[in-house]
Amino acid sequence: MMRIRLILAFALLPAAAIMTGAAQAQDKGSVTPKPLPALANPNDPHLAAKELFGRKLAPASLPAQPIGFYARGCIAGAVALPITGPAWQVMRLSRNRNWGHPDLIALLERVAAKAQKTAGWPGLLVGDMSQPRGGPMLTGHASHQVGLDADVWLTPMPNRLLSREEREETSAVMMVRKDRLDIDPRTWTPTHLSVIRAAAREPQVERIFVNAAIKKALCREATGDRHWLSKVRPMYGHDYHFHIRIKCPPGSAHCEAQPPPGDNEGCSAGDLAYWFSDAVLHPKPPVKPPKPKPPLTLAELPAECRAVLRAP
16 A cells, blocks of 8 residues: 555656656746636536646635645645745746745755755756645646645756746756666756755655656765665656655644655666666557546545635
């Protein structure tokens, strides 16, 4: 059961769908997004929960509380990461996904400052966090539902203020070689290791997800204290960004934790073999396409998420 939960910690989707979601992370946005149409029957028990949460433009006026599991839950009292800070800028503003638990906001601010100090970056470009009330998203992610996940681009922030158009249309830089077996030396630098290491050393961080080629490079290049490598896990996609996940904050009675990562660095050939297997690098289409899983409904989320949706 714990292993099943660990798999669900990132996604409830098959690998192909996860990789599609990773591609959507690079999709361009619009400075004038069209509002979603009203739902004909929002009380329909068969309605996908993402349709309800995707239409909430502001957080629930409740005490901050992550509810449920990273890939099956919501968040009350979410706080927005300011779209521009002293060491960060938020990308894809049209998505309205720069929300999270206050602990996540504080952590991103600390990691951004460390990126300036230890890596010499002007700052971080922050991608998707959570929706104002968390919950399933209309596109792109299976996790990011409880305000404890954030995507950080592996492209350093420019030393200037990006326009709204640039934040919607700029793409992150690919870090993985075309053959998928290692990082691209034209784009990967030692500063990337410094930034990921700074995030992983934060005590609140539970996991960091990266492409397997990036994990391979970190294992090869890390020196000195390497304990932080145990938190860095290979995952489909994540060629352009790394995914920070923090622990359930103290006192979060309705937050469902996942098992701690353990002490194994995950750097042996055996640890990485699956990710560099032909089946993963060059997946063959199934003879019979699998039937798509139905989307989560509100009834499948924790009961407390109903109050989150109803709250002013």
